[in-house]
Amino acid sequence: MAPGGIINKEEIESRIAYLDHDTGHPATSNAELRGSPFRKAATPSTGNPGKQSTSNMQDLLDCPVCFTIMYPPIFQCPNGHTLCSHCRARVKNSCPICRGELGNIRCLALEKIAESIELPCKYQSMGCCDIFPYYSKPKHEKNCKYRPYNCPYAGAECSVTGDIPLLVKHLRNEHKVDMHDGCTFNHRYVKSDPREIDNATWMLTVFNCFGRQFCLHFETFHLGMSPVYMAFLRFMGTEDEAREFSYSLEVGGNGRKLTWQGVPRSIRDSHQKVRDSQDGLIIQRNLALFFSGGERQELKLKVSGRIWKEQ
Template sequence: MDSDNIECVSSIDGLEDEEINSHHPHNYHQSPNQYSSKPHNNHGVSSGIAPTSVHELLECPVCTNSMYPPIHQCHNGHTLCSTCKTRVHNRCPTCRQELGDIRCLALEKVAESLELPCRYYSLGCPGIFPYYSKLKHESLCNFRPYNCPYAGSECSVTGDIPYLVNHLKDDHKVDMHTGCTFNHRYVKSNPREVENATWMLTVFHCFGQYFCLHFEAFQLGMAPVYMAFLRFMGDEVEARNYSYSLEVGANGRKLIWEGTPRSIRDSHRRVRDSHDGLIIQRNMALFFSGGDRKELKLRVTGRIWKEQQNPDAGVCIPNLCS
């Protein structure tokens, strides 16, 4: 589907319909500098000075990541991680001597006694972890940077939520709206041609949080379908505090979807492939379009609300955005 042939119109919180243009994906080739590693020379080997701490001794000279067992060494005592041993074709990156299968057991023992801060301590993580537990924590750390949530691109930018909001607005030209209700109209001149296409049309700001609205067309088995869903710009636990609804209909009929927005920790493709959103088959979409069914005119409305715990009843009650 050619995104140039689809017109997207939105009215937010009672405002008049305004035209929203869909945008082609943009590619980025590097992440923000605040998340980059140490500089490397042309051979991929760290160009820093000799190690001056135990932590630096445990840093692989090729990838600069912390080394975990098995830690390998050459006959001259230079060490590197097991992953990079294969990458350097069994040659020591420091002295170029052939690597055998020598384990550096002494360094592995030293690592067992260490407790180190999370690599994201500069982003706010206060945790101190045993060396061999640190890696697992970092893979799940709530302070780790988020990937850019823009759909339909291979954007490699990472950062915190404020940084990504500005990135989406400035670099991907995504529309930004304040409010918890939305009204999108999708128009396609030739709906019989359904190819894989994705759009992230809008980022909504409400309850002090940001939400991404996605809409796309793809083949579900042999059936062409349209799908809309919402993602939360934050972690999964916090996403559970919010709910949203999507509605599409016409001619006295309607489809309604209610659910919890997925965190942007889950990739766009993972959410889509789980079918966690409002799915509209093409025939139903054309029925909602009315007329001679030769043009798609699909209006999707929705709202976001926050679930508040009622301490007296022990249940959640919706807190609607005013």
């Protein structure tokens, strides 16, 4: 260790390597955190006039292993080395700094100090100008409107994140998603072998409506033991913004009709979460084949819909 107890870069790197080697976790996440623009704000925030974060205190609260801010419970070894609860669970009761036995000691003094400081939102570099009391910061960041969105193209398990304009461009250029203008739509889904549930592909279409973007999903899966088709809408924006809109879906044939009306879900909710909640138009396979007509050998579903803005 360097004089005065200061940890130099080489020591930190060796500790991370030791930690990841010892626990079997890859070092990628640590490297990403060190290079992330969200690790620490570069300049004081102006979102709360007259108040600034205390950078020295913030340094004390940085976990020396993962380099993120520690929140209670904060742990320390008998020699006083602190680390966050996440890293403590990874090091198998061995302090990654002095290699001593970690034990179950809480650093209550540091937790108490944390109550007196304020910190900028970690999305400051993306436009958030506010700072928050230490214990309020995580709650804000979970709902911060500047928090990046995940790509809604769940079929590829895409890891791209960004703001809405970036994701729209990404969907169009990388995923080749169909883009349509207008608040009404008619889509026809055809499948030659409707009994292939497990290998069925799902579809995504993006609509530009009221100057915003909406994702129409259509897919097939098993609901319990029953094969079903499902259509639902997600809004490319926050949950509060999504509640400003409503939509309806309709499917039918042979003189029958099935309708659904609801509020689009924000893409903050994952594709899987919305699907599992069954928050959309669900069509049993037998009914879908009845709508398709013929000898029920081919799926031919026409789904129409409308999006409107609530007053």
